[in-house]
Amino acid sequence: MRPVALITDAQTPLGEELVRLYLAAGYCVAATRSNQERFESPLVSEEDRLLLIDWNRTSPISARNVLLAALNRFESLDQALLLHAPH
16 A cells, blocks of 8 residues: 555645655655645646545635545545645
């Protein structure tokens, strides 16, 4: 089973690069982005190892849904990288 990482704010340059690095290292990645943001360039996942999740940072229910979506897709979560995007 591949390791699974959750990476927040994947719409930022740092977040997008982390997603790419983790995918290249063989991880499955659940990546969040804020509802209003778009990715700078398309993120492509081989073997369905990437799950993109929209979320509202200020909503506890949205945070819960992010975790549930990741666990439903990958069944486990090994790492979490919580970035803080400036507003």
